[in-house]
Amino acid sequence: MMIVAMQDQATEKQVQDVIERMVELGFNVHRTTGSNQTILAGVGTPAHFDVVEFKVLHGVHDAYRISAPYKLAGRSFRPEGTQVAFPNGVVVGGQEVVIMAGPCSVESREQILLSAKLAAAAGAKFLRGGAYKPRSSPYSFQGMGVEGLKLLREVADQTGLLVVTEVMEISQIEPMVPYIDLFQVGARNMQNFNLLRELGHARTPVLMKRGIAATIEEVLLSAEYILSGGNYDLILCERGIRTYETYTRNTMDISAIPVLHKLTHLPVMADPSHGVGIRDLVPPLALAAVAAGADGLLMEMHPDPNKAMSDGAQSLYPEQLTKLVAQLRLLAPVVGRKVA
Ligand code: PEP
Numbered sequence: 001m002m003i004v005a006m007q008d009q010a011t012e013k014q015v016q017d018v019i020e021r022m023v024e025l026g027f028n029v030h031r032t033t034g035s036n037q038t039i040l041a042g043v044g045t046p047a048h049f050d051v052v053e054f055k056v057l058h059g060v061h062d063a064y065r066i067s068a069p070y071k072l073a074g075r076s077f078r079p080e081g082t083q084v085a086f087p088n089g090v091v092v093g094g095q096e097v098v099i100m101a102g103p104c105s106v107e108s109r110e111q112i113l114l115s116a117k118l119a120a121a122a123g124a125k126f127l128r129g130g131a132y133k134p135r136s137s138p139y140s141f142q143g144m145g146v147e148g149l150k151l152l153r154e155v156a157d158q159t160g161l162l163v164v165t166e167v168m169e170i171s172q173i174e175p176m177v178p179y180i181d182l183f184q185v186g187a188r189n190m191q192n193f194n195l196l197r198e199l200g201h202a203r204t205p206v207l208m209k210r211g212i213a214a215t216i217e218e219v220l221l222s223a224e225y226i227l228s229g230g231n232y233d234l235i236l237c238e239r240g241i242r243t244y245e246t247y248t249r250n251t252m253d254i255s256a257i258p259v260l261h262k263l264t265h266l267p268v269m270a271d272p273s274h275g276v277g278i279r280d281l282v283p284p285l286a287l288a289a290v291a292a293g294a295d296g297l298l299m300e301m302h303p304d305p306n307k308a309m310s311d312g313a314q315s316l317y318p319e320q321l322t323k324l325v326a327q328l329r330l331l332a333p334v335v336g337r338k339v340a
């Protein structure tokens with residue numbers, strides 16, 4: 001659906017040209033002419049149309065897109081909301097808030113085993129940890145690769161946790177499947193459309209993070225790539241965006257959580273670790289995210305964060321995670337939720 005407002009002095013030829021273009025695209029056009037202005041309402045949703053194309057046509061004052069450019073991700077596609085179910089009865093998008101915790105990277109068997117034990121003891125349902133790491137510098141630690149995946153699976157099984165870990169490229173999808181429960185698409189890959197399309201053909205759930213400079217509409221269009229391949233087990237994740245503020249690593253956009261819940265049926269999680277980048281600021285933002293309706297939290301926790309190979313400064317001490325989960329258990333009922 002689109003509305004085109006013609007300029008007061010638009011000629012009949014200009015009006016007809018706009019109507020012709022709308023009809024060509026598949027719109028059913030309804031014309032209203034007032035004392036001096038013509039309004040054209042285009043009913044229908046052609047697959048491909050760009051409202052900007054109409055804004056610049058001769059005689060047009062302005063054009064407005066009324067319907068969202070995404071369909072499968074839109075709330076109206078599944079008004080009741082999507083629940084993503086995992087083994088062990090864990091559900092994301094239901095009444096329970098799901099905690100996913102662990103180090104930024106898998107570093108060694110000892111480190112990830114201890115992380116898993118601590119995460120499980122604190123109340124987490126998922127163990128996180130990158131085996132393939134998208135690092136800003138090519139000289140930084142790049143992850144343990146397949147060895148890291150095997151360790152994640154081993155220690156998660158030992159501690160009754162599920163595994164969430166980042167997939168960076170198409171060739172990693174298939175080899176990862178046996179080791180993981182949830183693919184993480186990182187902020188840097190939110191617009192890697194080829195990767196998203198392939199994940200749409202996978203049958204393993206996907207957690208897609210918001211890009212560092214992505215608008216909410218872009219998040220939902222990226223989600224559309226995965227959904228249109230037939231993979232409906234998709235969870236979105238706010239993880240902070242780049243703004244002019246430099247005190248925090250990113251600016252945690254808490255408002256994106258209720259906005260996304262309004263616009264989409266997909267579960268929405270929050271990653272306050274990357275959102276703020278400073279350990280002591282993670283708990284308040286985690287609480288705020290749950291208060292704002294987050295369906296789960298993805299957080300970095302390291303048994304010895306000061307020795308972490310990546311993101312140590314934003315990784316919680318184990319006891320901080322334990323304390324935070326206790327606070328979340330008190331807070332969640334205020335917004336009609338409970339911690340899984
Ligand atoms: C991560 O989870 O460690 C990570 C790299 O996150 P993001 O893609 O949000 O930067």
Ligand code: MN
Binds near residue numbers: 104274300310311
């Ligand atoms: Mn990290």
